[in-house]
Amino acid sequence: MDAVLQALADQSRRTVLEILRDHPATAGELAEALPIARPGVSRHLRVLREAGLVDVRQEAQRRIYSLRPEALVEVDDWLEGYRALWRNRLDALHTEIARGKRARK
Numbered sequence: 001m002d003a004v005l006q007a008l009a010d011q012s013r014r015t016v017l018e019i020l021r022d023h024p025a026t027a028g029e030l031a032e033a034l035p036i037a038r039p040g041v042s043r044h045l046r047v048l049r050e051a052g053l054v055d056v057r058q059e060a061q062r063r064i065y066s067l068r069p070e071a072l073v074e075v076d077d078w079l080e081g082y083r084a085l086w087r088n089r090l091d092a093l094h095t096e097i098a099r100g101k102r103a104r105k
Helices: 002-008 011-022 027-033 038-050 069-104
Strands: 054-059 062-067
Touching (some): 002 011, 002 069, 011 062, 027 038
Antiparallel strands (some): 054 062
């Protein structure tokens, strides 16, 4: 999970993942969407591949990158405890707001 979180720490890599969430893309297509040079995009793609977040397949002379969402399952499981905490707090806030509205009537 540490490698995934470190990969997600960079805004450019998160942007790459957002693009790949919608559709597979080549490094060139990704470079057009980012304000960095193509060698930088290649370095980001390497980090994402090593973290297990991205797959690459060869099609003729092109490399097509795609998202591996299953690599995010461990992070999602870890975050679930925090989601539950916030749900409980938001439910309590909703209850207090409803009480306040009833008290004003």
